[in-house]
Amino acid sequence: MDGLAWLMLIVLALLWGLSFPFAHIALRGLPVLTLVALRVLLATVTLWAVVALMRLQVPDSRAAWASLLGMGVLNNVIPFSLIVWGQTEIAAGLAAVLIGTTPLFTAFVAGALLPDERITVPRLTGILFGMAGVVVIVGPGVLGDLGHSLWAQCAVLGAALSYSFSSVFARRLRRFSMHPVVLSAGQTLASSAILVPAALIVDRPFGLPMPGADVWLAVLAFAVLGTAVAYILYFAIIARAGATNTMLVTVLNPVFALISGALLLGEAVTLRQVGGLALIALGLSVVDGRLWRPLGAAVARQAEGTRG
Template sequence: MPESHNPAAIRQTMTGSDWGLLATLSLVWGGSFLFNGVAVRELPFLTVVTLRVGIAALALHVILRIMRVALPRGRRVWGSFIAMGILNNVIPFSLIVWGQSHIASGLASILNATTPLFTVIVAHYFTTDERLTGHRLMGVVVGFVGVAVMVGAAALAGLNANVLSQIAILGAALSYGFSGVYGRRFKSMGIAPLATATGQVTASSVILLPFALYIDRPWTLPMPSLAAILSILGLALVSTAFAYLLFFRLLARAGATNAGLVTFLIPVSAILFGVVLLGETLEPRHIAGMALIGAGLLLMDGRVLSAFSAKRPAAHGSG
């Protein structure tokens, strides 16, 4: 249902601090690929996902206590937390991990980068201040092409195989699109980003725990290595607890469409982590892809096009 009113309308153009939040968020979510890669070698995916949101929830509850911030009560608020947890954690986390077990990570990252496409469409129909414009659509398309160029043609080798896995990743991207739009309501409800993040991962933990206990029977698993344990902690504390504090703050300030742009930057972060930490090579296609992603972000922001449009009449008149 479209929003009928919005007392604090979302900014169409992001500020410098908004871009800083977006870049930081891309780093902490880009790092999750490293953490996941280690953890899933020793633990089932449902256990990994449940530990991720469960430990994050515990950490955020501790922060709430330290900062003396009360977690909202009431059926309506917790109904919203549950819905957000399902859209932003339970569905996408499960679909992505299952999908990546059948297709290459490069192809998965391309499919996941369709999130801004879905977000633009969902926001157009379900909000009043994030309508679809030409420069937004152009920016999303250019950014998506940049992701495809950066990841490379080799990732498309299995495009026609494992169709269900590919649909699963696209389903996760669609779920993220809806979660970005749905999550805007917490600002109008007067709920702080810290409380929103805590409520969401708490609801997700309660939903996922029974499934992980029943399906994975984690008490029967061998003790994971120190590397796996540290990866789970990094995944929970850095790539979930801290990440969602950033995400909900950015969502409240810049809207679902702009917040969804982080999925363009996550592959950039992942590649840069590989270069810096793993000694991988930065290839020309990586640089070209990053340049296209940067161009797409500038188009989405709109200020470059606005400045260019403003100069054109003046130039015409002076001739």
């Protein structure tokens, strides 16, 4: 991770953190499916413009487009819809903190499905720390209101689980050797093909009152900055610093979301949320292992010295 990679990572975390309050503002004037459809549609237009400007090769096989469709469902259609629906009931900052569990779900799903990603004791320990963080954030108070905020929080956790399956499914796309921007554009196009008709049928948006300028600005920022530009940055960081380093964005993302939610929406940041986020960050550090290797090496050296 050089200086430029860290800068890109921080910008990406800022864009994804701001996406949660942007969605909250947009929901004031738009229903869930319409907002999600606009997000992927505007992102698709932006990304395909980049593909055209860069003159990138577009996949021409049915197998490639079938895989892009599967990626679009797991990485866009399901999680985007669940997150936005969840935000109709819970605060933007809380939704971002819950999405921070994605790498923990990924470690579990990959360990169960991929032979080279088996769950080890450190990885299981990290997953348990992260799940403890989720329990702290959700808190016992919601158990008295099972039909309200608990289901919204479960929806956001379901989005995190869908993201984890998409990261495993992404391995299918390696054989097509697509440019990251083409991959992003392809999956958002496939998502648009599903979400736009669904929004037209379910929400019938043309019969709704015209939203205000603040809603349209939030939608534009949500789609272009929080989706199209964010995807380009995300894959650029993977190419520069690797997927493991890029996973650090999931720790920074909720921090920016909590701060922006407090500043833009007046949301309260509770001690329970901060404590739960700390447990999730601890779990991620254990799953990743790099922060703990110097300590393990020091303990090993001390043990050797004692034996000597």
